[in-house]
Amino acid sequence: MxxxxxxxxxxxxxxxxxxxxxxxxxxxxxxxxKLLPARFMLERAVERDQLKPEATICESSSGTFGLALAMLAVQQGYRLILVSDWALDRHLHRRLIELGADVTIVDSPAASGGLQQARLDRLHIHLRDIAGSYWPSQYDNPxxxxxxxxxxxxxxxxxxxxxxxxxxxxxxxxxxxxxxxxxxxxxxxxxxxxxxxxxxxxxxxxxxxxxxxxxxxxxxxxxxxxxxxxxxxxxxxxxxxxxxxxxxxxxxxxxxxxxxxxxxxxxxxxxxxxxxxxxxxxxxxxxxxxxxxxxxxxxxxxxxxxxxxxxxxxxxxxxxxxxxxxxxxxxxxxxxxxxxxxxxxxxxxxxxxx
Incomplete structure (x- = not known):
């Protein structure tokens, strides 16, 4: 299949x-x-040639959008890096790891924007350092x-x-x-x-x-x-x-x-x-x-x-x-x-x- x-x-x-x-x-x-928007975003990214086979997906999430991406990534052969924080449930953390996601935890909030901004700052480092990486950007992606x-x-x-x-x-x-x-x-x-x-x-x-x-x-x-x-x-x-x-x-x-x-x-x-x-x-x-x-x-x-x-x-x-x-x-x-x-x-x- x-x-x-x-x-x-x-x-x-x-x-x-x-x-x-x-x-x-x-x-x-x-x-x-979140499976619905996650799947749709990845399909559209492939159609636009923004997401290549075996590429790395990077996203900021402490909840179910990250889980949806992990389920999709493991089935499609993508690498997934998730940037999260202390609010990530430990059982969800285990599930993400079981699905093959690389989970980064941010501990300190940014001066402005709190932990969400701190996660985005770390995310941009991954995007900069990993060639061909793709960011679904669930908060801003139309x-x-x-x-x-x-x-x-x-x-x-x-x-x-x-x-x-x-x-x-x-x-x-x-x-x-x-x-x-x-x-x-x-x-x-x-x-x-x-x-x-x-x-x-x-x-x-x-x-x-x-x-x-x-x-x-x-x-x-x-x-x-x-x-x-x-x-x-x-x-x-x-x-x-x-x-x-x-x-x-x-x-x-x-x-x-x-x-x-x-x-x-x-x-x-x-x-x-x-x-x-x-x-x-x-x-x-x-x-x-x-x-x-x-x-x-x-x-x-x-x-x-x-x-x-x-x-x-x-x-x-x-x-x-x-x-x-x-x-x-x-x-x-x-x-x-x-x-x-x-x-x-x-x-x-x-x-x-x-």
Whole structure:
């Protein structure tokens, strides 16, 4: 069997299961969502002659995009160098090594941009020193959001009209890409991005991120702010509670980014009965067994002992201090437009129903 045929077999892991979660709320549950953009980027790179046979792929990742690349690289005969940091789960680290990836760990954050920038700085050294190396650049590569047209088509085939899409935002590819393609048929689609405090993606001041897979200290080009009608910031404790709810109530063993999306989607669905809502659940919970699913570990998480909020607080500015679940009407504006018209961030009130 050819290497391309082997890579194509991994398509069986790319698509989501659409799981009914009550009323017209559905969860799009992926085994490994990042396989789709990773495969598409590599195929396009080969077509453009940017990726040669047996070449070295270099990427910065501490999560599932790195795993997707490792699965594809071993089947296609590429060498893979991944630059990661302390947030890399030890079991995932072992799996990456088993798949033949060369994993470099960065310990010290850069003066600006934190560990993400430090990883990129190390990545550029590899790219400089290895002739013919290829960088997929998941945060800035336009093939990332383009790849999700396939997922939008699956939603339409299964559900017909989608009224609201809710998804966690990291690289920006999934929510930006899916909403863009859904709106070719449903112009009034309501898109909600889910972020976390201290993430710069939607204008928060940069700080330590305590929710793996969500947010970032560097703004990716693939975050198309004009796609979003509303943005929510969910704290780690609130995301972890929702992750447990998703498992206990629906049998979905997912990661905390999925929990955050579930919390927001359930709130919006309850406020808008009869509307078809799809929440994106990017990956399963196996790499969080010793953290999010460990009650001893959870005792040290700020806010874990408190009862989760029933709904978000509405803020006037992305710069607001967000000690709890918060939301801001985004209204499909650019980040510059939102920041230019934002309040001082001091006032907040109960969330208005959409």
């Amino acid at each position: 050819s290497t391309r045929a082997l890579m194509r077999k991994l398509e069986d892991f790319e698509g989501p299961r659409l799981v009914a979660l009550g009323g017209a709320l559905f969860g799009a549950s992926f085994v490994l969502m 093939d990332n959001p383009i790849s999700y047209a396939k997922v939008a088509e699956q939603f339409i085939d299964r559900l017909g009209k989608v009224d609201c899409l809710v998804g966690p935002v990291g690289s920006g590819g999934s929510v930006s890409g899916i909403s863009c393609y859904l709106r070719t048929l449903f112009a009034d689609l309501y898109a909600i991005g889910v972020d976390t405090p201290n993430s710069v993606l939607f204008g928060q001041p940069s700080g330590k991120l305590n929710l793996s897979g969500l947010g970032g200290n560097i703004l990716p080009r693939n975050v198309d702010h004009r796609q979003f009608d509303e943005v929510h910031w969910v704290t780690p404790a609130e995301a972890f509670h929702a992750t447990h709810d998703l498992h206990r109530k629906h049998g979905l063993f997912m990661g905390p980014t999925s929990g955050a999306a579930y919390r927001v989607a359930r709130w919006w669905a309850e406020a808008n009965p009869g509307k078809t809502v799809v929440a994106l659940f990017p990956d399963e919970g196996h790499r969080y067994v010793e953290t999010v699913y460990d009650h001893e570990w959870l005792k040290a998480v700020a806010g874990w002992s408190k009862r989760p909020a029933e709904g978000p607080t509405t803020v006037s500015s992305p710069r607001s201090r967000m000690a709890r679940w918060s939301r801001l009407p985004w209204e499909r504006r650019t980040l510059h437009e939102v920041l230019a018209h934002a309040g001082d961030g001091d006032d907040a009130g109960p969330a208005a129903k959409s």
